[in-house]
Amino acid sequence: MARILVIDDDSHALRLIEFALTKAGHEVVTARRGEEGLQKAFQQPPNLAIIDLMMPKMDGYEVCRRLRQNERTADTPIMVFTARIQEIDRQTAMEAGASEFLTKTATPDELVSKVESLLASKVGVPRAEARPGQAIALFSLRGGVGVSSLAINLAVTLAGQPNQEVALLDLCFLSSSVPLMLNVRPKLSLAQLSREDTTISLESLEKCMVAHSSGVKVLPVVPSLARAAPISTKTVERVLSVLKSGFNYIIVDTLSSLDDMTLAALIHSDQIILVLAPEVASIQATTVTLQAFRSLGLSEEAIVPIVNHTFAKGGLSLGTIQGALKRPIKAVIPHEPELLIQAINSGTPLVLSQPSAAMATAIQKLASVLSLS
Structure with a gap:
């Protein structure tokens, strides 16, 4: 069982994701705002984070970047799960630190399959060596x-x-x-x-x-x-x-x-x-x-x-x-x-x-x- 943090301002999407992942045997922690999600992630780092892109105040790109910048979550696998389907969205998400990009056209089974694959490979982002600015x-x-x-x-x-x-x-x-x-x-x-x-x-x-x-x-x-x-x-x-x-x-x-x-x-x-x-x-x-x-x-x-x-x-x-x-x-x-x-x-x-x-x-x-x- 993995602890998975899901950040999405859409309450309906949150419930569907939570249901699918809980059914698959995982513990799910949810947040409806980027700031709330970051606070929960830093307090108790998850095994994996699932993040929507289109959120008010702080979008998913910024959430990804901040997770990567924090010592406690720098290696956490991140899946961007979004309704956006353009290649530039995928490119920007990966540049921000995402490990996987999945659109919301995916079925619950496809979502769970991607989650299991990420958890099995433990793909995060390698930490950059410390060096002077x-x-x-x-x-x-x-x-x-x-x-x-x-x-x-x-x-x-x-x-x-x-x-x-x-x-x-x-x-x-x-x-x-x-x-x-x-x-x-x-x-x-x-x-x-x-x-x-x-x-x-x-x-x-x-x-x-x-x-x-x-x-x-x-x-x-x-x-x-x-x-x-x-x-x-x-x-x-x-x-x-x-x-x-x-x-x-x-x-x-x-x-x-x-x-x-x-x-x-x-x-x-x-x-x-x-x-x-x-x-x-x-x-x-x-x-x-x-x-x-x-x-x-x-x-x-x-x-x-x-x-x-x-x-x-x-x-x-x-x-x-x-x-x-x-x-x-x-x-x-x-x-x-x-x-x-x-x-x-x-x-x-x-x-x-x-x-x-x-x-x-x-x-x-x-x-x-x-x-x-």
Whole structure:
């Protein structure tokens, strides 16, 4: 007999699931809200959790993520049992930490069979090895090469890895597009904490963050462009240090400028993704940037140059770019403007809306390289 936690806001569905599993000899604990389910799970971890996706306040994706993040439930097998039937729903659920995805078109016998299979195999999610948080800044001295879009999609991709907490630090106080691209509305911001650097703690930062459905937590530097202003270098250093204590990855979206705030972010990042387009002006800007990095004493190994194809034809060849920069290009992101525009307009990152697209695949490969560094 196994102890199974079922979380579903539909009382009729709860009764049917409870009846089927009790008949099969299992102990069933039920909850009608995500928060209630998490409380019960953390108090007495179940042998398996069955979770609906469409619930008020906290949806099933977030419940999955929180179960994976807690030490007591990190290895608990999770079955998502939902009326949603789209492939993107299955993909997002698995990225959030689900072990199995089953639609509510399944019969009670099919549900019990899947439950027994999961319990027999004890499939959860392997725990990630503890490691210090890594700050990864994306930068280009030349604007318009897709830095923000890449930062967002990279953050979402990393957040899809098991047991990974990811923060997205938005330092583009003059032209931020992160909230728009993620369809989130921050209410607080880093600027509200910057007057007293010593007050900055993980708790205070999390109060300023807004969570995206992918699990990424966005920290804006200002509440709105109308109140745009940079923050001090001391604040940037403190914020990155604190975020590293609570997140596995901190993705930093930066201005196209070597101002003091941006330099502080670059200096205190563990890796710098240097983004360029395959054209002469972008190469020139990248050359200037590399010279500046050398004068600052930044590690050559920490710099990751990548080419983002922002136009369809006529771009310089990879060999020409590498020859001009005198260093290898670590990744090439293909040009898929229609899919990217659709993703931006819908507020859903490309790696979620079109995970099999060439651009999404390239970003996923880049994330794999960075996570192994």
